[in-house]
Every structure is written in structure tokens, then in C-alpha cells.
Amino acid sequence: MGNFACIERTKMEDNQQVMNTEEDIERKFEQEKREINLVPKKRDFFNYYKFIHSKKKNDKHNLDMQYFNIKRAKTVNTKRQKTFLIKECRKFHLNKVIRQLTMNEVVFVQQISHINIHSPIEMFEEMDKLYMVYEELHGGSLLELLNQYIEADTRLRNEEIGTIVFQLAATVHFIHQKNYVHRDLKPENICFEKENDFRSLKLTSFLTVKKRVENEVITGINGSYLYMAPEMLTGENYSEKVDIWSLGVIMYMLCTLKHPIGYFDNEISRQNLKEKLIEKFKFVPRDELIDFNCDEFKNFSNIVPEVIKKMLEVNPKKRISARDVMNNKWVNENFKNYKRKLLQEMRKTNKNVQYNAAFLAFKAKKIKKALFSYFANILATAEDKEMFSEMFRSMDIDGDGVLTSEEFQEAMTKFNQIRDGENAKNITKQVIKKGQTMELHEFINSAIVLKLLNFDDQDKVLKQMFDALDNEQQGEIDIDDLVEIFKDQGLPDVYIQMIVDYCDQDKNNKINYLEFKEFILKEDQVNV
Known part of the structure; x- marks a missing residue:
């Protein structure tokens, strides 16, 4: 029996209208960004990542490699050196169809978040390029x-x-x-x-x-x-x-x-x-x-x-x-059956810290989740990410890639975090509303940061978080920098203004460490 091979390129003869000029493409892309609240970081990509070497030579049968320049990179100026996969996308290709295809993918991956979809963790935009940053996949195709x-x-x-x-x-x-x-x-x-x-x-x-x-x-x-x-x-x-x-x-x-x-x-x-x-x-x-x-x-x-x-x-x-x-x-x-084996493995280990972090993650308000998403990329270890990914899969009973209030309640009961079923039901109501769902990226980012804040050296973690926002390293966070981060996380302007009003109580356009610490640790000060 012979091996399977990639014997053909993907064929594309779409019926969509082809844009004729770079201005058309840019205008369409800006419109789509506004519609889905997509705001790639305008900061310099090379202040954050450094290319190591190409992932591999271009493969004519790999569609992404036909239209993206795919490279490996590592983080710059962080204690935890992690490697990532970078898709470098030129916004203005010579081929008009390719222009549209690349923009299609950029818009799609920002709209869709699912545990089985390989989505970028962040994006950077330059005048003629987009950089999409992905976690590396190590299991092959x-x-x-x-x-x-x-x-x-x-x-x-x-x-x-x-x-x-x-x-x-x-x-x-x-x-x-x-x-x-x-x-x-x-x-x-x-x-x-x-x-x-x-x-x-x-x-x-x-x-x-x-x-x-x-x-x-x-x-x-x-x-x-x-x-x-x-x-x-x-x-x-x-x-x-x-x-x-x-x-x-x-x-x-x-x-x-x-x-x-x-x-x-x-x-x-x-x-x-x-x-x-x-x-x-x-x-x-x-x-x-x-x-x-x-x-x-x-x-x-x-x-x-x-x-x-x-x-x-x-x-x-x-x-x-x-x-x-x-x-x-x-x-x-x-x-x-495959999932049951995972649950049995997880029950053999002490998961109290992790499940308490998961509980806090569900309680977190939207504004906190936006900040946690930013900090998770800085603070998270590969072990933390893997641990909470496994937890998400174990809690996602029907395997559809999102968590519901019912699944969360059942998971809390099964893992002995809440032994009384009725109590579990009441506590779950405080965490998420019936019918509400939570997606993978929200869960992982929030759980990782909350685990560090509640079960590690809290002051050390808070200082790391504060320093990440203090661009000038002068002991203060510029409000404009904080606003830019929240916009990167897709938070609406009205929510951003509520945070600014709460944090910057002395109206000096700066946030000191104590103001920052109070905002992070106090619950429900901004109720969104």
C-alpha cells in the first residue's frame, strides 16, 4: 500500500468580486476590521519577536506556504524564551486574488475562536504587512x-x-x-x-x-x-x-x-x-x-x-x-471512551489549585479577561497552557469546543470542588448565566493569570504585570498605553473609559503601582 501524498495544489476559482487597486483592498480591509472590532497592534513587531530561521522551505502543496511567508521566532526581552510560528502576510500582493485570500484568512481567524482552530495569539500591522503570531504545533499533520x-x-x-x-x-x-x-x-x-x-x-x-x-x-x-x-x-x-x-x-x-x-x-x-x-x-x-x-x-x-x-x-x-x-x-x-481515560488520569492528581483558578476565571468580568489575555502571553509557561487546555477538554462534556454553565457545574461536582449538587448549582449561577458559554482563549488566559495571582507569589506576579505596562520603566503606567492594550484586546471604547475613570482617580493620566494593584485585586469595581 503506497503512502498518501500531496499531489495537487488547492484550486481556487471563487465567485467573489476581485478588488482592482491597493486602495480598494485597504479600504475593504479597514471596513472589515471595524465590523469585527479587529485592531492589530500598531507597534513594531521586531520590538517583541526575533526571527530564528525559516520553518521549512516553501512547499508548493501547502496552501499557507503559497501565500504566507512562514517563519519561526522567539520572544525578545522576556525571561521565558518561547518559540512561535509567524505568518507574514503582505497586504498588497501583485496577484489581486491572493490579496483577497490573505485578507479573508486574517478576518476569519480573528472572528472565530474554538479549541480545535489554530488561531493567532496576537497580530501586528505595518504599512504593507501583517504579522500573525501562532503557538507552534508539535504533533505533525x-x-x-x-x-x-x-x-x-x-x-x-x-x-x-x-x-x-x-x-x-x-x-x-x-x-x-x-x-x-x-x-x-x-x-x-x-x-x-x-x-x-x-x-x-x-x-x-x-x-x-x-x-x-x-x-x-x-x-x-x-x-x-x-x-x-x-x-x-x-x-x-x-x-x-x-x-x-x-x-x-x-x-x-x-x-x-x-x-x-x-x-x-x-x-x-x-x-x-x-x-x-x-x-x-x-x-x-x-x-x-x-x-x-x-x-x-x-x-x-x-x-x-x-x-x-x-x-x-x-x-x-x-x-x-x-x-x-x-x-x-x-x-x-x-x-x-478516549475522554474518559483523560478524566481518570486527572482524578489521580491533585487539581485543587487548578480548579479554584478555573472557578475564579468563570467569575472574572469582561474587562478583567481583556487584561488577563494580554498578561497570559507574558506570564504563561507551556506547562500552564497545557494544563488548562487539558482541563478545558475535560470540562467540555459534549466536546463542542465551548463550555456552558451546565458543563461547568458538572465539572465542579465531579472533581469534588463542590460536593453538594444543589450548592454547585447555586454557585454556578453566580459564575455564569444559564445559556452563557466560555471559549478556550478566555478560559486559559484568565485561569493562568488567576492561578498565579492567587496561588503563587502575588506581589511578584503583580509587579511583573505592572512592569509589562510601564513602558518607560518609571514606576507609572501611561493611560494612553493602557487604552491601546485594551483596544488590542477588542474591548469597546465605553468599557475602556470606565476603566480609565476608575483607575485614574487623581486625573493625572498616570496609574501608579498601588492604583493598579487595587484595580486587579478588587472584584467587580467595573461591572462588565
């Missing part, structure tokens, strides 16, 4: 994982397949709920945060995403032919169901280590590949199009080929949704 199993002549366990498919379905469902279509789901675009940890899945490329507008028809070929739904490949109108087809192809490959419609020679041209696929879709009977009776499926219950069939339904109107995949008995049970 799903394509590499599949090839490892092929070379070892072994197969993935049911729990591993279920965990990967569930996370992908949950991420796709989240994207669809936000009225986007991804259009290029494939193993190359799916990576893992940590090696041999199937719970740490991250979707990594969003150049092809398309915003769905009510009553608007989506057309245009976008994506890789081998994972492309028939209706897109043949030039018909399509919907978000194209992502479900791609998910079905991926699940088939996870189960069989084969492509469902036959894998083609690596030297085949893109046009020949497209023609072969269209010929199969048009002329091969549906029952013969994909082999669900191969020996590999003998290792699975009948539920598995049935759910894949429903994803690989040629008629998109009959194709199931991402939520249907999440609710599938086999997928759901295997995901929960």
Missing part, C-alpha cells in the same frame, strides 16, 4: 499520521478514529454555525498540538473560507480535488454540505488507510485528476462508486460504513450535517 500507520502496516484504534472525527465534526459544526463554509478540509490542513495526543487536533488553514450570506448562491471551485464534493467539482451551486463530503473522505481514510474513490499516481496532472473524478461521479453507479465491503471494514461495526455513506452521499440535500456526525453512536461513544 494528519497526513503524516496516516502515512506512519501505512508504513507500520497497522491501523488506528476505534477510540482514536472516533476522537479525530468527533473533533473535526464539532469544529465544522462551529464554523457552519458562524455562517462560514471551509471548502478545503484535508489531512494536510489538520494538525496536532502534541505528538501522540489525538485530543489536541487543530484545523490550520482558512484561506478558502467563504462567508455565507442569506439568499446568496455559492459557486466556484475551491479546495483539493481528492476531497472535493461532486457538486463543487462539476461546477454546480453548493452549500456548507461540501465540508461534510470532505469529512467523509477523511473518515474513510482513517478507517481503511485508502482513498474512497481510488488513489491516483502522484504524477497525474490536475486536469486529468479532475476529469477522472468527474467521470466517476457521472457514470459510475452510486452503489459502485465507493467500496464499503472492503476487508478493512470487517474490523468495524456496521454503524461505521453507514455513517460514512451518509457523509459521502452524492446528493447534497440527502447528506447529513456535522451535528449528525457528532451525534452518531459509534463516533460519540469512542470519543467519550
Whole structure:
């Protein structure tokens, strides 16, 4: 059995109008930034990061590397030297379509926050460039994982397949709920945060995403032919169901280590590949199009080929949704089995400090969370981030990537932080309102800083936080610098003014250490 390879570039023939001038692009980008409250840092990127060396040579099959200059960098002037992945994006490309694609991704990743989406932790904007800063992923891609199993002549366990498919379905469902279509789901675009940890899945490329507008028809070929739904490949109108087809192809490959419609020679041209696929879709009977009776499926219950069939339904109107995949008995049970092992591991260790920090994180008001987001990048260790990511996953019972009040209540009870169920319910009401959700970045950033403040050397941590804001190192924070940080975190102007009014009580446009400490440690002084 041969390895899978990247045998084609992503195809993009979108139906969106192409901007003609740099002024058009800049005007459109500024408009989109205002609409989503996107404010990249205007400060000099090189005051904060230093390039180490290129991640790797440009790969013509990696879409991000076709349109971004991807490098590794380390932090400058901080005690904790961490490495990051930097996507350098030129705002004004010679190719007008590429201009739009790069801006599409920039806008999307700032709007969408999900535990399985690889989002930038911060952005810097210069006259002609954007720098998007990402945590490095160390677990490799799903394509590499599949090839490892092929070379070892072994197969993935049911729990591993279920965990990967569930996370992908949950991420796709989240994207669809936000009225986007991804259009290029494939193993190359799916990576893992940590090696041999199937719970740490991250979707990594969003150049092809398309915003769905009510009553608007989506057309245009976008994506890789081998994972492309028939209706897109043949030039018909399509919907978000194209992502479900791609998910079905991926699940088939996870189960069989084969492509469902036959894998083609690596030297085949893109046009020949497209023609072969269209010929199969048009002329091969549906029952013969994909082999669900191969020996590999003998290792699975009948539920598995049935759910894949429903994803690989040629008629998109009959194709199931991402939520249907999440609710599938086999997928759901295997995901929960994998998750149950994590919970058992966590119960063996003392998590009191971490769960108390999590409790405080849920109580934090929006303004505090904005500050914590800034400080987490400065203070957090890799161990802290990993610990609270694991905690988030353990608390996220339905695996949809967000925490609800009900999940928080159950987690507090299960981990013996609140032994009485009724008491848990009452305390949870004080923390988050029923129906309210909390996303990964809010949870991790707040929990990390609150853990340091409440369970480490508080004065030392507060001094580190204060020094990070005291740009001139003169023992005072300039109000204008604080306002800029809050704007970077997307906080509305009215909230910023409330903070300024509270902190700068002597109206000298400066905040000293004692004023700063009082604001951070006192609860609910600004009730947003």
C-alpha cells in the first residue's frame, strides 16, 4: 500500500468580486476590521519577536506556504524564551486574488475562536504587512499520521478514529454555525498540538473560507480535488454540505488507510485528476462508486460504513450535517471512551489549585479577561497552557469546543470542588448565566493569570504585570498605553473609559503601582 501524498495544489476559482487597486483592498480591509472590532497592534513587531530561521522551505502543496511567508521566532526581552510560528502576510500582493485570500484568512481567524482552530495569539500591522503570531504545533499533520500507520502496516484504534472525527465534526459544526463554509478540509490542513495526543487536533488553514450570506448562491471551485464534493467539482451551486463530503473522505481514510474513490499516481496532472473524478461521479453507479465491503471494514461495526455513506452521499440535500456526525453512536461513544481515560488520569492528581483558578476565571468580568489575555502571553509557561487546555477538554462534556454553565457545574461536582449538587448549582449561577458559554482563549488566559495571582507569589506576579505596562520603566503606567492594550484586546471604547475613570482617580493620566494593584485585586469595581 503506497503512502498518501500531496499531489495537487488547492484550486481556487471563487465567485467573489476581485478588488482592482491597493486602495480598494485597504479600504475593504479597514471596513472589515471595524465590523469585527479587529485592531492589530500598531507597534513594531521586531520590538517583541526575533526571527530564528525559516520553518521549512516553501512547499508548493501547502496552501499557507503559497501565500504566507512562514517563519519561526522567539520572544525578545522576556525571561521565558518561547518559540512561535509567524505568518507574514503582505497586504498588497501583485496577484489581486491572493490579496483577497490573505485578507479573508486574517478576518476569519480573528472572528472565530474554538479549541480545535489554530488561531493567532496576537497580530501586528505595518504599512504593507501583517504579522500573525501562532503557538507552534508539535504533533505533525494528519497526513503524516496516516502515512506512519501505512508504513507500520497497522491501523488506528476505534477510540482514536472516533476522537479525530468527533473533533473535526464539532469544529465544522462551529464554523457552519458562524455562517462560514471551509471548502478545503484535508489531512494536510489538520494538525496536532502534541505528538501522540489525538485530543489536541487543530484545523490550520482558512484561506478558502467563504462567508455565507442569506439568499446568496455559492459557486466556484475551491479546495483539493481528492476531497472535493461532486457538486463543487462539476461546477454546480453548493452549500456548507461540501465540508461534510470532505469529512467523509477523511473518515474513510482513517478507517481503511485508502482513498474512497481510488488513489491516483502522484504524477497525474490536475486536469486529468479532475476529469477522472468527474467521470466517476457521472457514470459510475452510486452503489459502485465507493467500496464499503472492503476487508478493512470487517474490523468495524456496521454503524461505521453507514455513517460514512451518509457523509459521502452524492446528493447534497440527502447528506447529513456535522451535528449528525457528532451525534452518531459509534463516533460519540469512542470519543467519550478516549475522554474518559483523560478524566481518570486527572482524578489521580491533585487539581485543587487548578480548579479554584478555573472557578475564579468563570467569575472574572469582561474587562478583567481583556487584561488577563494580554498578561497570559507574558506570564504563561507551556506547562500552564497545557494544563488548562487539558482541563478545558475535560470540562467540555459534549466536546463542542465551548463550555456552558451546565458543563461547568458538572465539572465542579465531579472533581469534588463542590460536593453538594444543589450548592454547585447555586454557585454556578453566580459564575455564569444559564445559556452563557466560555471559549478556550478566555478560559486559559484568565485561569493562568488567576492561578498565579492567587496561588503563587502575588506581589511578584503583580509587579511583573505592572512592569509589562510601564513602558518607560518609571514606576507609572501611561493611560494612553493602557487604552491601546485594551483596544488590542477588542474591548469597546465605553468599557475602556470606565476603566480609565476608575483607575485614574487623581486625573493625572498616570496609574501608579498601588492604583493598579487595587484595580486587579478588587472584584467587580467595573461591572462588565
